[in-house]
Amino acid sequence: MRHLLSLACFLVFALSGLAPARGFEVISVPEDVNAVNLSEVIEVVRGNDGRVQLSTAPDADGIIRRIEVLASEQGTNPSFALFALRNDSDQQIERLLVAPFFRLPGSGVFQPDLGEARVSAVTPSVGIRPVRLSDPEADVFEVTLDPGSTVTLVAELSSGNLPELYLWQPNAYRDYVNSFTLFRGVVLGVASLAAVFLTIMFVVKGRGVFPATAAFAWAVLAYLLIDFGILGRLFSISAGGVQPLRAAAEAGIATTLAGFLFIYLNLHRWHLRFIHLALGLAALFLALFAFAFFQPAIAATISRLVLAMLGLSGFFLILLLALRGYDRAVLLVPTWIIFIAWLFYAWLVISGQVSNDVAQPAVGGGLVLVVMLLGFTAVQHAFSEGQVSIGTLSEVERRALALTGSGDFVFDWNIDRDRVTVSDELAIRLGEKRGALRGAIKRWLDRVHPDDRDRFRTAFDTLVELRRGKVSSDIRVAGHDGTYRSFRMRVKPVLGGDGQVNRIVGTLQDVTEDRAARERLLHDAVHDSLTGLPNKQLFLDRLERALERARLPGGIKPAVFLIDIDRFMELEERIGHSASDSVLLAMSRRISRAIRPLDTVARITGDQFAVILASEQAAGKIAEIAEQIRKALKAPFNFGDRDLTLSASIGVTIYDSNPASAADVLRDAELAMYYAKRLGGDRIEAYRASARSISTYNRASEEDLERGMKDGELHVQFQPVTDIITGQIVGAEALMRWNHPTRGAVNPDEFVPLAERSGQIDKLGRLAFEQAATQTREWMNSIGLPEEFFVSVNLSPTQLATESMLADMRSLLDRDKALASRLKLEVTEGQVMSNPEHSAYMLEALHGLGVGLALDDFGTGHSSLSYLHRFPFDTIKIPAAFVKMGTDTGIAHTQGPIIKAIVALARDLDLMVIAEGVESLDEIERLRQLNCRLAQGFAFGTAMTGAELARKLMAQQGR
Structure with missing residues (x-):
């Protein structure tokens, strides 16, 4: 079946004229390797009208998807680098994608690569979007790979090529960067001291050999400051902006070295033509220095060739003069031999024959060594002529x-x-x-x-x-x-x-x-940030060790409690996140006081705690401690001017020495806890075999839901949105319905939570959106929809949290641009609040596609007004609770002003308002008086099929 699906996808791509990209060489990310060079496995393709379409690498199920990635800036058509990574481990791993701005190895002699920004953005086919990290010397992105996942990554290139790309372990990359810090500091310190010392010697004695040597030292120091990225950071120069400076620095090294050679050897004394030659070369070198700011690559090419010619011609000149007995040339011979060796090594590096991590620092260090040797030669010559009396530093002093x-x-x-x-x-x-x-x-x-x-x-x-x-x-x-x-x-x-x-x-x-800092990082990695208790990972590790000890002769058999707070989500909706965090913190302290130092208490999830009880063996004592915890949690919490009372469901299991992992034992306690909840909560239940039937039933239900989606049993129906002034249908909300072959109609309150628990809500939401879009397109083509008609679809929290939905919508709407204006996506305040930063990014991206955005259940959260300014909503929906008009409870007196205020606020902000849950004529009349024009509910009709709504729309149009 999988092969048939892959073949079908290929045929679709072929028929649409979009040839799939060649197969990716999927790189398995090793766990024990610090860095992996991806330079040879990436595929660089040119964008097509600011976008690239590709087939992803097969995932764990062998499925190949088709995705499209747009340029981060409209109006541009960059190139894209494509590659695929796979996480073969059973744990989530984090890696760093590193694209250096500049690398001397392999930069080339002719038209060299002088460095520039490499990657603008990285888009994954699935999973968490890579996060750009600040780094002065490279484009660095933090990539997170889920267990067993295969992710195709698309890197938008800032330039046309990507010479090098590495995959680093985060700690190893930081160690790698830090490992060169001391070396760079020493090299810069030595170069600075040499330049200052030679400058002082010139000021003190004023001999021409010292300014020539000092000029070369300053040129080398400037090159090092640029090469080490210090000058760019100091003046906030971009990676591309450093190119002219780098070329100018290389031109400066060539110029000052030629000047040193001419002045040190006193060539003007040998023949007048040497002066003319020196003046001509000086003019050319100055022109080269200026030319570096217009054509950096050409100027760098000339500078590198000049350095090579200086090395060879200078060697023969020095050797000729030394054979004639010229003492200055004799003193310079050893230094120039080392300079020739440095030139040869630098050629090996820039030609790419030597490309290890120390190649570039070695070139810089060798250049400083040449500076030191030239300075020492100049000072030695000055000593031999009695020109200076300033002593050098001894080795001990150094x-x-x-x-x-x-x-x-x-x-x-x-x-x-x-x-x-x-x-x-x-x-x-x-x-x-x-x-x-x-x-x-x-x-x-x-x-x-x-x-x-x-x-x-x-x-x-x-x-x-x-x-x-x-x-x-x-x-x-x-x-x-x-x-x-x-x-x-x-x-x-x-x-x-x-x-x-x-x-x-x-x-x-x-x-x-x-x-x-290291201890703090280690602590935070295995402890809960709110309560300071061990997290689930540390809890399972300690439980595993406790089980190993229990298997030994005479070992203590631990008991495990799983504690779940009853109806905690309802409390959180009433008092807010911050106050509920305070309640959780107090509950963690109450549980901790009930156990002994030999035991362990941990926070497993949001409102769940777990205990490893090793201090007691008797069943009666274990039950007594569990009862103490239950009573301690049920004691009222003083919250402001009122008391809050909560209860907890506690599942207990005692290890029986049978082969089992820590996860299995925790699962048994969890099953017992769910059994306690089924019996009403606020109770303690021990693990029993019957609890496994609950787990089996849940798995069966999950499989039933998955089968139903594959067999087409789930489909959307549409509840009309009506203009209560004109009575016209102006829109509809798509609602998912399940028609089970044996159970009949399944209530959404049953299968939607099931989809959320089983992780199928993302697939269910995608199915609802696709069916709603297909039906809307059919209406547009068959009956012609009114101009302002829209269809709204609810987004699940997991859909808003992942970018795969965004990619699916882009692909769908690119095929039908007119469809975007007809669709409206609904999100709740709780969804937005769970991750405001990511929600803002996703909503802005969806808004950019042209779809409408509705804020559902408006007014039930704690920051509704701030949402309207921060996020690009165009519609707010008044919840059914605000619409109810029961006069016996006085709700009409309180909800009327609230609805009126919401309608007035929406009018001022130019937002559409829709009232939900309208069930009676009295409520319709009440909404009309409050100027709320749009409404939906049973008063206007229940959810209906697409065909039934189409007939109503046609009748509305007089057809």
Whole structure:
């Protein structure tokens, strides 16, 4: 059947003239690989009138879908990169799609790629829309893959090509970015120091060789600032805007290197023509520098070729002069050989023969090394002529300077004298006076956290005994106020003349904030953000361990409670989300007080809690604790000036040593809880075999619903929307009905919640929309609809939460543009409030397709007015509860002003108003007096088939 479906899809595409894209090479996302290079598997296609249509990779069921992706900006026709990823694991995974703006490896010598923005947006075939993350050096998108899913991703390209695309694990990518931070800092620090030092030498002595060398050093520093992305971030320059600067920096390196070679070798002394040649080259180099801002790629090509020619011609010139005994040329020979080696390596990199992660940093580091060697050569030449007397830094001084710049603290233990010496800055960090941390190792050891002392003492004893090795470990040290700070200690032993260890020296790095952030992330990953209790993942892990212990001889058999708050959704609708969160927090504390430290309480879902009871074994004691929890939850909550009373249904199961997983045991408790709910709630029920019949019945019902949708048993009927002034039908609401072959008509109150529980509501909503659209198109072609006639369809929460529905609607409406103005989608306030940001995005996208948007059950939420301004609704629907006019309860006196206010508000905002649930002539008359013109309900007729409504519309038109 699946093969026939795939063949049918192919024939449809072929007949419509849209050739399906070639088969994707689906990439299985590995769990233990930090990064995957996708550059060779992507397919770049040119957009067709600002869009691309493609066949997705087969999903787990082998189904291939046809999707269409539009450009993010109208009027553009970008290229798109297509590729597919598969999650073979049983857990949701997150990865980062990384498209670097600029990569030196493979950039090329001729017309090189100087970097630019790569990806504008990424659209998945299914699942959560990738989120763009801020990154100064690449386009980064966070991609979430559901378990077992295959997702085809369409990347809209900012430029015509995509040289490189990687799939990173988030933590690994952050580590990868951070791994180059220290290197870049050191390289920039060295380059800056070299440029400043050579500039100072020029200011002090004024010799021409120093400004030439300093100019080259400043040009290299400018190139590094651009290559490391610092200059672009500093001046907020886009990735494409950096191209002229990068080309100009390369031109500057070539220009200043040629100037250094000419001035250092004193070529103007050899022949007058060299001066003319130098002036001509200087003019050309300046022109090249300016040309970089108009044609960056050409200027970069020329600059790279000039550098290569300078390297070769300069080598032969230096070698010729050195053979003649010219001392300056002799001093420059080793440096120029290294420069030739750097040129060769740079050529390997830009030609793509060397393309590893360290290739580009190595080129930058090598360039700084050339600067240092040229500066050293210039200083050495100045020393040989007695021109300067400024000393260079010793190796010890250089290391001390680097240590100071790193911000680490020095640790030195003199074993012979038993004296610890640390940086005074460490004492200040711990709130102590300078020198307070110096003294015997015992005094230092007393400050180390008790849990770290044995590890600290063992590590030092091992270094002394083995007389080699090193220690890199985190320890906690007490401050003046008694709080502990975490430090990463890196120490090594120092041997004396007798071969014994006489010192242990190293550094301490403060990692308190990093450790706290890591622990906070680990805690948040397995704990509920509201209550702080373990979440379902941690609960199942602890339950699994408890079951393993129970299988051992004499093991404690745990009992599991599943606690569900009765009618909590009704309470949430009355008091709001924030207040209900406070109630949940109070309930979690009441449950926690009823159990012991050996037990575990967790929040499983919104209003469900679970308990692992390991502190009691007797059935009577277990029942007693469950009863304590039930009574504690039933105690009134003080909420403002009133008391709230809730109850809970508790399911209990006791592990019986049979082979079972944690999920199975939790399911048994859940079945017992549902049994308690069936008996009225506010009770405790133990797991029993009969509870399995409930689960079996639910599964049977789910399968029955799925079969009914496949066999065409579910179809939409239409309830008219009537103008109560003219009596004309102006629209209709599509309502799904199920005509079961054996049970007859099934109430929507039964099968709609069933679809929501079983995850079929998305499919049911798509079926309703497709049938309503098909019927509307048939009416348009057969009877001709009135100009303002519309058909409204309800959207489920899951449809609003996923973008697959948006893609389906785009595909449907692209085939029939006139259909969009006839359709209206209804959403409730609860749906919008569940994820306002995503809802705003989806509603704006739907509005952009031309369909109408109606806010259903207006006035039953807590922020109705804000919705009307924030979201593009054009219709509001007054719920049936506001329309009821029972005089015995006084509702007419309260609901009349509410409806009148809603109608007035809608008139001011130019919105359509429809009253629902109108069942009597009195209600119609009341709505007419309140100026509410449109209404629907049994007073105008029940839901009817499309053919019946068509006859009414034709009679209305006099046909």
